[in-house]
Amino acid sequence: MIKSDNKIIIAIDGYSSSGKSTLAKEIAKLLDYKYIDSGAMYRAVTLFALKNTIINQKNHEVDEKKLQNLIDQIHINFKYNPEKKNQETYLNNENVESEIRNMKVSDNVSFISKIGFVRKKMVSFQQEMGNEKGIVMDGRDIGTVVFPNAELKVFMNAKAEVRAERRYQELKGNNVDVSYDEILQNVKKRDHIDETRDESPLKKAHDSVELDNSNMNRQEQLDWIIGLVKERIN
Ligand code: DC
Numbered sequence: 001m002i003k004s005d006n007k008i009i010i011a012i013d014g015y016s017s018s019g020k021s022t023l024a025k026e027i028a029k030l031l032d033y034k035y036i037d038s039g040a041m042y043r044a045v046t047l048f049a050l051k052n053t054i055i056n057q058k059n060h061e062v063d064e065k066k067l068q069n070l071i072d073q074i075h076i077n078f079k080y081n082p083e084k085k086n087q088e089t090y091l092n093n094e095n096v097e098s099e100i101r102n103m104k105v106s107d108n109v110s111f112i113s114k115i116g117f118v119r120k121k122m123v124s125f126q127q128e129m130g131n132e133k134g135i136v137m138d139g140r141d142i143g144t145v146v147f148p149n150a151e152l153k154v155f156m157n158a159k160a161e162v163r164a165e166r167r168y169q170e171l172k173g174n175n176v177d178v179s180y181d182e183i184l185q186n187v188k189k190r191d192h193i194d195e196t197r198d199e200s201p202l203k204k205a206h207d208s209v210e211l212d213n214s215n216m217n218r219q220e221q222l223d224w225i226i227g228l229v230k231e232r233i234n
Contacts, residue, residue: 002030002226004233007134009149011142013202014156016190017163019213019221020138023156025086026218027225028136036078036129038139038146040089041122042113043100044076048091049112050104057104060111068117076125101171103178106186110193113140119199140194143205151232153208154225162214163187 010033012024021037028035049055054067078087079095088097099105112118119141126137126146137146143153158166164184171178194202204210209228213221 001032002229002233004031006233007033007132008151008229008232009130009133009147010136010152010154010229011147011150011205011208012136012138012154012156013140013143013205013208014138014154014211015158015160015163015202016187016194017167018156018158019166019218020156022218023154023221023225024136024138026222027229030222030226031134031136031229034129034135035087036126036135036137037087037089038122038126038137038142039109040078040097040100041076041125042118043105043109044089044091044096045074045118045122046105046109046112047096047100048074050108055108055111057108060108062111062115064115064117067112067115071117071121098174101174102176103182103186106190110190110197114193114197114199116199140202141200143208144203145200148205152228153205154228155204155208155210157210157212158214160184160187160191 010027012020014020025035049062049067050057052070054063055061075092077090079090081088088095089100090096123146129135130137130147139146143150161184164180164187167187168180168183211221211224
């Protein structure tokens with residue numbers, strides 16, 4: 001454990017499946033900080049939209065009016081599962097942690113996360129969680145929009161093929177029936193939508209530190225971020 005009374009905010013942004021959450025969780029644990037997966041929130045809203053036929057699964061068209069009318073009925077929170085040693089996502093008091101990771105949600109989430117009023121609600125919720133500092137949050141706009149004053153901002157990337165392979169192994173480990181090609185297409189499509197959307201597109205904050213981890217293992221990445229954290233808390 002790294003001890004310091006000087007609590008900071010760590011923002012980790014980057015491309016999908018670039019290893020943000022693995023690194024964020026590990027550094028949060030070492031610092032005894034709260035870890036928040038902001039992507040899980042957009043996934044939970046997407047699950048809500050799928051369940052309430054707000055999004056057309058074929059052409060991904062969103063009934064924005066209906067979503068706007070129902071958005072205040074969406075309550076998301078996180079609870080720590082001591083058995084799995086993991087934060088789990090709850091949507092209206094239901095544990096949706098595994099459901100939000102399925103391909104149906106992955107295929108639709110970009111169409112929900114590009115909607116302005118959805119982002120506004122998620123961002124204010126995320127900012128509330130960072131009130132007391134001592135937080136690591138990962139996502140796409142954490143260093144640019146959610147916490148522009150974060151003491152440490154990291155921007156992660158890796159080659160699309162490397163990211164797809166990691167995701168493939170992860171889903172295969174969870175017995176999800178999906179092909180590598182399907183995942184590679186999904187990764188590339190999400191990169192494109194995330195980078196080109198009008199609302200808070202994925203981009204590197206001018207003051208963030210870039211990490212391309214295509215050829216790095218977990219320990220090397222952790223050592224790298226520990227060095228940066230120490231510079232900021234001492
Ligand atoms: O990190 P992830 O792949 O679980 O995120 C799911 C989707 O949510 C991703 O396609 C982009 C979107 N997202 C976002 O727009 N802003 C964030 N802060 C986090 C995720």
